[in-house]
Amino acid sequence: MIQFILNNQIIRTSVNSGITLLDFIREHQKLKGTKIGCREGDCGACTILVGELNDIEVTYKSFTSCISPLGNANGKHIVTVEGINLSAELNTVQKAMTDNFATQCGFCTPGFVVSMTGYSLDDNKLNLNSCNDAISGNICRCTGYKSIEKAGFEIEKKLESKDQNHQIEWLIKEGFIPDYFKTIPDRLKDLVMSPRAESRGQKETIVANGTDLYVRYADKLSEEKVHLISDDKILKGISFNNNSCTIGANTTVTELLENEKLLTIFPKLPSFLKLVSSEQIRNMGTLGGNFVNASPIGDMSIFFLALNSTLTIQRENGTERNIPFQEFHKDYKKYDLQKGELLKNISFRVLDASEKFNFEKVSKRTHLDIASVNSAGLISLKNGVISEAHFSLGGVAAIPKYLFKTNKFLKGELIVSETIHLAEKVMQSEISPISDVRGTSDYKRLLARQLFFAHFMTLFPNDVELNKMIAL
């Protein structure tokens, strides 16, 4: 049985946990404000909020319900547009939208309203998000966004005076959300949760948050038993130990982004990770999911390859094995994970002051798009000489590519244009991009060169020159 609170109502249901939350909301609960636009997390019309109880507070994140398994709602507060409506007045977000003519046909509108309400509920302590970031996963075909953006600015302005210590009370008082929100923490605590089955059946598909599997197999999974791992504590968390950082496979991109220590290690982390999908998908998509999706252009794979990371894999009997992440992907969509094994975590050595890291991604649309080519690079310097180089490139081979030859070539070299020029030739020799909907192979080779140079121009602007790197 799955138990959760849907808006202001407790739901206890024995509907198969593999159906999508969207279908449960629209078909079983007949709540029609959540719309179906694409069923692959690419339009945001089905955006809902998922509230999770942490000690005394509930934190809310926006999800696309079309690719969320119902089972993941267990123990949560699920909020649809109906759940943020006040009785007759428009709430603050809704009012900002109508005042700015930010709704035309109205089909995408509830999704935008929910995303913006999610933004309002975000404690935003790290000040990482703008309202535009919050709607990065919402597509509108009518307005051209300027009116929606204006509504967002109004909301940002209102939220400046938010009382962070009593934010739910403040939001209720200011008409952002209905009164019942303040009862949610206690009511979530009161839900008597039945223990989840720990062992998994051989045939069950393992699902974290579904951002990949539900795009492809939602129909199939809605009729099957799925093994849901998103609440599995041992797969969660980011920890630091002896200069090493270990990140659970179930960690979402947003959780990386909100980790203060990671932000110190990678000051540009927000600008890197905002190139990864959309707010909703970052709230759902996990590292492990991105690794086993095994796409040659997986952003997280490319990111962690360049950190020279190690994977920990849990065998069915509970024992563990470690492998270098560079060896995990074997061939197109093939990787080193046996039946019954589970990706547990990934770890990497924390960078020191002599090390520099950069991430680059170019896609047709800058946000919420799959890369044509992406790349990451880590350079360690000793006395001005490269002591270690770890570059990765996506979209140029059957797997997310760790550039073994290039990295070896760079070791022991100085950072000067002449060397990078030669390194690029080595890089080209170890990639084999194909022409597809993300670009021709010629384009991908050119783009790979540009992004390779972009790392050096970003990290060592005084040591290299673009023209020299290209034209020597």
Next chain:
Amino acid sequence: MKNIDSYTHVRGESLFVDDMILRQDALFGLVFDSPKAHGKILSVDYSNAEAVEGVIKIFTYRDIVGENQIGGIIPDEPLWAEDEVHFCGQPIAFIVAESDAIAKKARVLIEIEIEELQVITTAKEAKEKGSFINAPRSFNLGDSQKSFASCDYVFEGEIFSNGQEHLYLETQGCYVEPKENGNIKITSSTQGPTQVQKTAAKVLGIPMHKIEVDVIRLGGGFGGKEDQATPWAVMAAVAVQHLNRPVKFMLNRHDDLRMTGKRHPYESTFKIGLTKDLKIKAFEVEFLQNSGAAADLSPAIAERTLFHATNSYFVPNVKTTVYSCKTNLPPNTAFRGFGGPQGMFVIESAIAKAADELNIDKKEIQEANLLEENDEFSYGQIATEVQAKKSWFDAKEKFELEKLEKDIVDFNTDNQLFKKGISLMPIAFGISFTNTPMNHARALIHIYQDGSVGVSTGAVEMGQSVNTKMLQIASEVLGISSEKVKLESTNTTRVANTSPSAASSTADLNGKAVEMACNSLLERLIKVASNITASKDKSITFKDDCVFTGDKKSNITWNEVIAEAMLQRIALTENAHYATPIIHFDKSKEKGHPFAYHVYGTAITTVTVDCLRGVYEVDAVKIVHDFGKSMNIGIDIGQVEGALAQGIGWMTLEEIAYNKDGRLLSNALSTYKIPDVFSAAKIVEVLPLETDGHELAIKKSKAVGEPPLMYGIGSYFAIQNAVKAFNKNYKPTYHSPFTPEKVLMGLYEK
């Protein structure tokens, strides 16, 4: 006034077809479509699919009682394929089952054998092979051939503009219910309820009066639901005719993308001749329109390409020809602009090419050729109330073009890895259906005895806020508050024989009808009021829900007058019919006066290109736009901003891709990208041009739906200028969209 639906929109309470609560015995439909782009059907085996529990029936052309024909302009398109298929995604059968999931399971069990025939995917290939939808058409003015001889400069070139997926957020769909006596009610997400009704009647072999089509609202249309909402509704209606149970059919996104047509790709060749003073003396174009596998609206779209081939320029010698080329793609269809954008992109490219060859700024040629009062268009209409120069010079002055240009030169001097580009884009877009007989509309208005008012028109609400405008007109003419007026759904039993909501004309046509109906009602009510007040008719007006005599507010309310009218047995219902005057067009001569008026404007676009990575941002689009006297500036600016974003998307980002077998590669939202909030122009500034408006525009408020889309063409040339600023070896081509791939290849072209 805000969009009258905005309250329910933001609360998620607005109903779309997919949100209707169904009858308990409702069934669900799904199309089985051709996996091949061209071939003979040798066999189809439905037996395994039919055996799936919960499958009720699989319909094919054999189940059609009437005609298996849905072609609107030319009868060349079957509802379901019979022995041949002509595009990937062509419907062959319709599975009706107890649930969507069951229908999907059944679909994969259908086995089909097709003998493949040669596949044509490009217009050029179709022309070489003589594969056309209909005869080509040509517009002629002066003598272009002779004039080239006296031109100082003559340039030629080739141009391509790609298609564009509508990507209405709400996919195509309908819900069809049986009523008594074989009557059928269709609720459809269509821009053309009458088209649905007429086609359903023909296919079902029953009279139109047995079919009621109701449209609540659309989750976006953009032309994609003008003709192509029809087949789905008709399929479901066929099933209802046989099963006597309701059938719901919403296309899922992948099916919608695969099965429906898009904006037409065009391949064109041009020849442009100029004199030393940069006057365009002669212009010739051959447009090859990739029409897809059936006519759909292609002939009308081709015609509009010719109408707009010279955009807002006067060219004394013009010869333009368009071929509607039959290919093995889904039939391409209406999309905001309706062939106009494709025409304008060609002349803008021709001017850009000439400027490039002459090493001058494109805007010098543009400015030297802007339309003036009494200039003749190539189709014989004389331009009047022309705003081309006014909007151009207003834009230059109010947005300080010189300063913008200087800033860009400075920026480009100071920056090696980032370059900015700028371009100007004037537009002139004709308003009216170019098929003159379609320019009519009706309104049915009931004043209920409690004083409240219900308005029905043929206008379909799809986000353009036409219902808000209808309400404004009724409330203003009747002098009553907006709360007293309700807009009804669009329904063929209340307003029949309608033209589709298209051609930017919906508010003009239907609004004029509303105005007429309200005026007729008003005339009768004034008589009633004058009896009550004992004043002369002439001094009576209605305002603020009250009767005024002269300027004086009386204590007699609207409601009292309505109550009195009831007692006097005065008709409180009125139906009015409006047909646009003046317009005409003679296709045998290709001359006439097809447009009620033109809409003008000028946009200045600036972009920044990241020359290391080949990506770009649109910094600003600043527009002076001819709204006439806008009756709702908030809504109209929303139309400009939305159309602009679509135009920029078409020119830069949105890339339809078919492989050589005619299979759509950009077949999901993960592979077909439309603008998101970050790819919108950073700044959009819209200044209304000061004008008197036009008598044929409703309340002198000009049509606004389509024209601003073409401002987006400016982004192509702004990016091109930035690429030129980085790479002097770049050889400009005119092949849209200008994707990051083309930008990077251009930046590093040797």
